[in-house]
Amino acid sequence: MSITYLEAIREAQAHALRDDPRVFIYGQDVGAFGGAFKATKNLAKEFPGRVFDAPISEDAMVGLAVGAAIEGMRPIVEMQFADFSTVGFNQVVNQAATLFWRTQVSCPITVRLPFGGTSGSGPFHSQCIEAIYAHYPGIVVLTPATVEDAYSMLLAAVATNDPVIFCEHKFLYYHLKAEKLPSEALPIGKARIAREGRDLTIVTYSAMVHEALAAATELATEGWEIEVVDLRSVKPLDTDTVVASVARTGRLLCVGEAWPWGGVTAEVIARVSAESYGLLDAPPQRLNAKDTPVPYHPNLWAAHRPTARSVAAAARKLLRF
Amino acid sequence: MLQSVTEPGTIGTAQLAAYRFMLRARLLDDKFAALYRAGKIHGGVFLGRGQEALSAAIGVSLNPSDVFAPLIRDAAGRLAFGETIIDAVRTYMGSALGPMRGRDGNVHRGNPQAGYLPMISHLGAMVSVVNGVLFARRMKGVTGIVGVACLGEGATSTGSFHEALNQAAVEKLPLVLVIANNQYAYSTPNDRQFACADLADKAAGYGVEPHSVAGNDFSACLEIVGRAVARARAGHGPQLVVASLLRLCGHGEHDDAGYIVPELKNSPLGRDCLKLAEDFLLKEKITDAAQLAVWRSEAIREIEDAVAQVQREPTPDPFAENWTALATENLAEGRE
Numbered sequence: 001m002s003i004t005y006l007e008a009i010r011e012a013q014a015h016a017l018r019d020d021p022r023v024f025i026y027g028q029d030v031g032a033f034g035g036a037f038k039a040t041k042n043l044a045k046e047f048p049g050r051v052f053d054a055p056i057s058e059d060a061m062v063g064l065a066v067g068a069a070i071e072g073m074r075p076i077v078e079m080q081f082a083d084f085s086t087v088g089f090n091q092v093v094n095q096a097a098t099l100f101w102r103t104q105v106s107c108p109i110t111v112r113l114p115f116g117g118t119s120g121s122g123p124f125h126s127q128c129i130e131a132i133y134a135h136y137p138g139i140v141v142l143t144p145a146t147v148e149d150a151y152s153m154l155l156a157a158v159a160t161n162d163p164v165i166f167c168e169h170k171f172l173y174y175h176l177k178a179e180k181l182p183s184e185a186l187p188i189g190k191a192r193i194a195r196e197g198r199d200l201t202i203v204t205y206s207a208m209v210h211e212a213l214a215a216a217t218e219l220a221t222e223g224w225e226i227e228v229v230d231l232r233s234v235k236p237l238d239t240d241t242v243v244a245s246v247a248r249t250g251r252l253l254c255v256g257e258a259w260p261w262g263g264v265t266a267e268v269i270a271r272v273s274a275e276s277y278g279l280l281d282a283p284p285q286r287l288n289a290k291d292t293p294v295p296y297h298p299n300l301w302a303a304h305r306p307t308a309r310s311v312a313a314a315a316r317k318l319l320r321f
Numbered sequence: 322m323l324q325s326v327t328e329p330g331t332i333g334t335a336q337l338a339a340y341r342f343m344l345r346a347r348l349l350d351d352k353f354a355a356l357y358r359a360g361k362i363h364g365g366v367f368l369g370r371g372q373e374a375l376s377a378a379i380g381v382s383l384n385p386s387d388v389f390a391p392l393i394r395d396a397a398g399r400l401a402f403g404e405t406i407i408d409a410v411r412t413y414m415g416s417a418l419g420p421m422r423g424r425d426g427n428v429h430r431g432n433p434q435a436g437y438l439p440m441i442s443h444l445g446a447m448v449s450v451v452n453g454v455l456f457a458r459r460m461k462g463v464t465g466i467v468g469v470a471c472l473g474e475g476a477t478s479t480g481s482f483h484e485a486l487n488q489a490a491v492e493k494l495p496l497v498l499v500i501a502n503n504q505y506a507y508s509t510p511n512d513r514q515f516a517c518a519d520l521a522d523k524a525a526g527y528g529v530e531p532h533s534v535a536g537n538d539f540s541a542c543l544e545i546v547g548r549a550v551a552r553a554r555a556g557h558g559p560q561l562v563v564a565s566l567l568r569l570c571g572h573g574e575h576d577d578a579g580y581i582v583p584e585l586k587n588s589p590l591g592r593d594c595l596k597l598a599e600d601f602l603l604k605e606k607i608t609d610a611a612q613l614a615v616w617r618s619e620a621i622r623e624i625e626d627a628v629a630q631v632q633r634e635p636t637p638d639p640f641a642e643n644w645t646a647l648a649t650e651n652l653a654e655g656r657e
Binding site for chain 2: 024049055057058059061062063064065066067068070073075090091094095097098099100101103105106138140160162188235236237
């Protein structure tokens, strides 16, 4: 048997609904239809009265979740695409994210964002907007890169007493498979060494972990041993694991599918530079999507975001420094 | 025009209760304005002058188990829903012992677990949160409750208003959305805010029941708000109440409201609801001038005692503050 990243997300939600009567799911088309990507397939049938279709009202969807959380529920909100979550942005960053700090009443909501680029999806169905959520205090932002993490981190998100932005990568939905679901997992907030190496550290997350791993495989044929750090959660950011890796390799390349300005890669480089400047043998570098909207045509799209090839090229340049 | 809405034998009971909250709110607001002018309040002060009748009517129509999301001009409704004067003063003066502990101030106060939701400043944003509380309670099998969200007419222009009222209607939630149409959103007059003849007409577009009321007539407010709350409580779905009135002050105490045209001030809308209520209570012999004076002096004393106490209370200490925005402390960043 094998299970996809998407199926893992569905299974995690089934698990949460089964284990915790406080959990419910609210989002557009998530009911009988099972969601635009089928991440809630059959859940409305298996859990009557727990999975609700929402009107096309992202603001009100999150607002309702916050109210329900105040009442002790643990809502999961599915945004049909991460891009559309900007319509509900205010409720996330100003309502949910401030509630605990202002009132000491926690706000355990999980907002699922199907995010990231897939070929042909264009400017409004491809965005990576984890950094704008991470910018605000009071929010946990998760970016699982594996089937196992998609499952265990979604369960952890629902169990967390804070608002969680759960960034699930659409490119990984069908491509990524695992043999079985995990029975144990790293806690939220811990990064993972996805591949060990000694010459250069690539820090990345979500779908770019796989591009980085492919780049590392390619570079291994040239004799380079590349270490790949999968952040897993971009907020909190596991600076310790990143710095420990840089201490081993002396070289840092940060890779993100998101736009560069003020993003996760900038944050990682700022931290490493500030906290462990002396460990670096070369200026830290980063590779991001281009600073334009995400293009529609596959030719443009492939050149817009980092790929294994461009990651390897950036790594080679840094290794020659 | 003004009539008693109560049954014979309890003539004026509801009016008296509402009036006393109106009076206390007015006097509390007056004190905040004085403290503001004296430089004793950090940030702004936002008064409900002219809106006390509507606000008090909301508060007295609710039970403690209901849900209430007041807005900035709802001191009367807050008191009627159970807020204490001292907690209002603590929030305005930043006492560490207040419900917001100096982390938030002035009108941004509440007690979420008591169904008293602390507003954020983004207008319309609280309505869907009220929906969520009602939705969750329904999931838990709680019945017979209502939730009131207060807005001004300016908030009807927001997307949040539209999304949340539609959501409540789709879910048939016991929501009462009360619009205080006070003619100006900050300085913007109604003809730059909306183009419909009557905001209550919007109800039909959402499939919810409309109610209109003269917002400075406290008996009418008690009757109409009470009716809307009863309709929602009885399962008739969301109710939209539109109250026409005039804000008798600036947006905040920093604002002299020079933009309010004399025609409105001199119109029936510009009549002070508190004065109208007093005239009514005296004319109908529900109470007498001596009793009104006693209530006034009692309220002033309570407010002055509260201010005197709060001034001696500790203020928040940045060195003792837990600078953590997350309930899950081990996931918080930037902790020392």
